Amino acid sequence: MRSYGLGRRQFLATAVGVAAAWTQVSGNAIAAPQQKQASRDNSVRVWLTDVSADKWVAGQDDVLFKARKTANPLTIKVDDGVKYQKVEGFGAAMTDSSAWLIDKLSPAERTKLMKKLFDPSKGIGLSLLRSPMAATDFNASGNYSYDDMPAGQTDPTLSNFSIRHDLPYIVPALRQALSLNPSIKIMANPWSPPGWMKTSDSMIGGTLKSEYTSALADYFVKFIQAYGEAGVPISYISPQNEPMGTPTWPGMFLSAYQEAELIQEIGKAFEADGISTKILAWDHNWDVPSYPETIFSDPAASKYTAGTGWHIYSGNPNSQTLVHNDYPGKETFITEATGGVWQDSDRTAFSEALGTWIINGTRNWANGVMLWNIALDPDRGPLNSDTAGIPMLRGLLTIDPADGRVTYNVDYHALAHASRFVKPGARRIYSNTLGEGSIENVAFQNPDGSKVLIAHNSGSAAKTFSVADGTHSFDYTLDAGDAVTFTYSGPAQSGRTPAATKVSDPTHDFMFKSASGPVTVTYDPELLPYQNSIRTGNKLVTYSLPIGAAVQTTGRALSRGKWTAKASAQPDWGVAANAIDGDIDTRWSLGHGPTSGDWFQIDLGSPTSFNKLVFDTGVNNSFDYVTKYQIYVSDDGVDWGSAIASGSGGIGKIAVTLPTRTAQYIRIVSTAVSGFWWAIGDIEVYGSARGAGSIAAPAAVSNGLQLKTWTSKEGSQVTVVFNGTANGKSFKISADGSYTYMLPSGTSAMFTTKKLSSFPSPKFSELKPERGMPRSKFTIRGAGFGDAQGLGTVYFGSSYAEIDTWSDTSISAYVPAGLPAGKVTVSVKGTSGVDAGGSSFDVIDLGSALPRTGWTAKASDATQGDAPGNMLDGSSDTRYSSGTGQYDGLWIQVDMGQTQTFNRIVLDVGGSVSDYARSADVYVSTDGSDYTKVSSAADGQRVHLMSFPTQTARYIKVVNTENVARSWWSVAEFNVYN
Structure with missing residues (x-):
């Protein structure tokens, strides 16, 4: 009925590409570079990947820092005086299939391979390992758990628990890795608990039966104890791999509320047994940041939750910073990422692995990055023989069990650019990125004080850039698609003029104190489209709202006695009226995954003043919410004008606070495509009790809260409030006191304010094509539309267009479905509410299609x-x-x-x-x-x-x-x- 589309299975539904071959001729993974006779303090060692030449992480001649200024607009400034997260390492997963293939090698070849993977001096020094708890889709045999029972039987005391399946080849592989690199940390998690614990009575599908929550917690305890006794300590676990997906291989749906309850039980069990293993929430894709935040917002679960595990198959790494800013005391890991046949070239595969997962992953606060299978065979398996796995993935290595041949793939080399040089315990340090399509980079400082800068040219042409550190700089040219790792011990010399004279960086860091130490919250304009925006007076205010925080008003919920509702779609079993009947168990549902332009509307019965609405997906529902939205109001239900608010949805209740408005109609419009459906179980509108207040950034706070401000070069005023106390705190965000922000312990709130007069007036230039059928694509060109959709709108008459892409000069969108044939006016309204103009479009009617009987x-x-x-x-x-x-x-x-x-x-x-x-x-x-x-x-x-x-x-x-x-x-x- 639904397409949730949140796991590796959906990601794999795009296909065909190639893998790169290992081309090193040296016995070591990375050849030693030649050394120049120069001052070691100013010498920079260089390792280059030239994808087109099939040259991977190859040592080059040193370059030298020189005491000179650089005015190069492509300058990367490195500053070890600004430090960010601690790095635990880089690695991949020792799946059953990987360990089985490694075990097929001769002892000598196995040792050689393991050294290349894990030895910090003779290999690439992988220092993170993911070890699945029992069966996944990559198994050399069929399904298994550590406590399988015959159909219809259970074992709540876990008397039959055993890790015997793992002892022949998985545990030995992990122990050998630890012997080569004792700093390795291992993360473990199940794809499914034993089937008898689940509603499906199988390792495939279903969800956890509530009566077995405690037994599953004990299952984790027994696993960690058994692995510890076998010589394999477990540093991290997550309760469930990809908990919002139910694939055809082992898997289990687990709502955010179920996971919060399970984490509490696991945490208590760990305390009782003296287990120090950390717990990571979520362990799924970038596009549902509200899932881990729902767990963090539950104090009883949050106390046991160290951070978040992320997968890369939908969304983007900005979500990591969103969650970090909201809960800056939590750790962040990319726990699964993989390349495969959908990647059309080595360059694409290398760019995604190094550029997106490693560089942008760590720039967005990742403490570590783990790819998926360490090794697969030439048929991209072995796959679990009991399930319908997909043979489309690429491991770091390809091992042919027939002849023992080992091929080192592009992902191995991408990891080497980081794992070989960035040591466990390193700290990410400041460097400005030049952005997508240019030189993307990230910098680190190792525990011994040495520095590492990884740079990747994600553009289409060679670029010469400068690296400036303190008073010194050097230049380097990098071809399109290539990457380089620089390592050095110097030079930063204080008290003199910095070498970098032209460094552009739109981001800003705010430092705060907490009971556990200093925390950093980062402003980045790229995050603004994911936050909440309202036009209030002559300003646009954009603010963050962590799950668990709330904007409180002085009004009360309005009576729904005269309300009516309708929507852009309402199946018979989910009509719009269900959302306003006061019964959370009945709901309106769109009936399909929303696109930009789908809407839900309330008629309040008469003009009414209001300043807040809350729509709720229903009790314990982790699905079926609108992911991004705009709010419109109207006096007549026909003329909707510009959006007055926008935001990102999330699990559970979505509360939208507005400047006090008087109108009869309210419309919520989806502005993003989602694999979820969109449903509303209940919706309430709150009336304004006094005044016509408006939201604004706080001018001052007290009662233990910390406030810092900054003004960007473009004139945006940024205010951040951090609650480092042990309890939730409130502060006023309106002059008349009608709006109060409640901020939970350990969270931050960010406000970005910009004058509407500072926005350029939008201008509509042309529309192409000028004729087409409903749901066909068109492009509008012009200027001043804004970098993101925000509060902007494209209308076909009074219908909203589905937006595909939106930039300052170009908007791609689709002709709304259901429009009658004939001329219609297309118009654009910008974020500031200004009408950009428009032109006429001819909607064509194709008539009736030929009958297809017998085709x-x-x-x-x-x-x-x-x-x-x-x-x-x-x-x-x-x-x-x-x-x-x-x-x-x-x-x-x-x-x-x-x-x-x-x-x-x-x-x-x-x-x-x-x-x-x-x-x-x-x-x-x-x-x-x-x-x-x-x-x-x-x-x-x-x-x-x-x-x-x-x-x-x-x-x-x-x-x-x-x-x-x-x-x-x-x-x-x-x-x-x-």
Whole structure:
């Protein structure tokens, strides 16, 4: 019914690429560089990866710091006077499959390989290991747990607990790694507890039965004790791998509320048994930061929770900083990341591993980064024989068990740029990044005082940049796609003019005191689109609101006696009225994953003053919330004007505080695509008890709270309040006292204020195309729209357009579904509320499609369950999918059963946002053998109309003409028109 799309399974639904080969000829993983005869204090050692030359982490001649200024606009300033998180290390997962493959090597080859992986001096010094607790999708055998029972039987005392499965080859591999690198820390977590603990009575699917919460806590205790006795200490655990996904291999759904309860039980059990292992929450993707924050907001669970584990398969690493800023005392780890066949080149694979996961992962507060399988075989397995795993992933190594051949893949080399040089216990130190498409970087200082700078050119051309440290600098040129690691001991000399004279950095750090030591909260304008924004008076105020915090008003909930509700979609079992009936157990549901433009609306019955609304997904519901939204108000339900507020949704209740408004209608509009559905169990609106107050950043705080301010070069005023006390505290955020911010212990609140007059006036220039069908894509060009959508809107008449991308000069969006044919005015309103202008658009009506009775379809490639016939069945919920990444020559074919006359076809990808052909040719035939090309398109989109001169034929073949390895090709509906 739903597509949750939050795990590796969805990430793997984009396909086809390659892996890189190990090309080192040296016996060591990294060749020693040549040394120049120069002052060691000014000498910088250099290790270069040149992807196109197949040269990986290769030692180069030293470069020298020189006592000189640099005015290069591409300057990286390094400052060890500013320190951030402690680094625990870099590594990967010793899965059952990886350990089994390593065990197949001869003793000599096994030792050689393990040294290359773990030896800090002769290898790349991996210092973090993830060790799954029992079966995953990567097992050399079938499913197993540490306490399996026959069907229908249970073992609540865990009398049958045993790690015997792991003793032949998993535990020995872990012990050998520890012997080579005693600083290794191991994280363990289950894909599933024993099936008898779950509602599915299986390791696949289901959720934890509440009566076995305590038994599962004891299961962790017994595992840690057994592994400890076997010589493998466990430093971290998480309660559940990917708890919001239920794949076809071992897995278990666990809501944030269930995980909070389980963490409490595990924490108490650890205390009782003297176990010091730390607990990480979540262990899933970047795009649900409200899940770990829900656990942190529960004091009873938070006391046992060290931090968050993140996966990389949806969202982006900015979420790590969002959660860090909200709860700056918690640790952050990337616990799973993997490359695979969807990556179209070594360069893409290397860029994602080093640039996104390692550089941007640690810049966004990661204490460590762990990739997935250490080793897989040439068939990308072994896969669990009891489940439907996906053979699409790449390990750090490829081991062929037939002949023992070992290939070192691109991910191994990406890790080497960090793990070889950044030692456990290092601290990230200050460096400004030059951003995506330029030189991205991160800097560290090791415990011995030496420094490491990792830089990656993510642009499309070579770039010469400068590195400045204190009074010294040097220049370096890096080709597109390549990377370099610099290590040095100097030079920073205080008391003299800094070498860097032109350093641009829009971020700012705020330092605060806490009971556990200093904490840092980082302002970054890239985080603003993920926060809450309101227009209040002549200012735009953007503020953070950690889960557990609240903005309180003096008003009370309004009576719902005269309310009515409607929505952009309301299935029979989830009508809009359910959200306003006062019963949390009934709810409105959109019935599908929301897109930008879906909406829910309340008619208050008469003009009413209000300053807050709260919408609740329901008790213990970790799904079905709007991920990003805007709020509109109207006097007549027709003219909605500009959005008055925007924000990011989250698990549970979403509270939206507004400047006091008087209106009859309120509309909540989704502004992002989500794999969840959107549901509201209950919604309340709060009336204004006094005045017409407005939210503002606090001018001063007391009662133990700490406040710091900063003004950016662009004029944004940033205020951060940190609560370092042991209890929740409140402070006023309006002059009349009508708005109060409640800040929990250990959290921060950030306010960014900008005058509306400082925004440039938006200007609409052109709209292309000027004609199209509903759900087709169009582009608006102009200026001053704003860097992100924020409070901005694109209207087709009075309908909201679904936004694809939004930048200051260009907006890509889709014609709203359901629009009648004819001329309609397209208009843009900017973040400041100013109308940018617009133009006319001609919505076309294709008429009725040809009936498809008796039609059949086939394709060159198809995936199981997504057969070609699905695109002819009249349901957009089923689809054809290629099961491979797009390539030149991939085709689909429809047999209409008899000769037909037609001149247009429409390929509709349904709910997918990426699996459409970027370019394609159309061929027709009367006999299925002799085909004639009738059309070409190089501007593919989700709903694509392809027109051509009228044809009379029986067969239609569409041939993909572009390689898009990251996306499958899907068609939900194939329609033909005359």
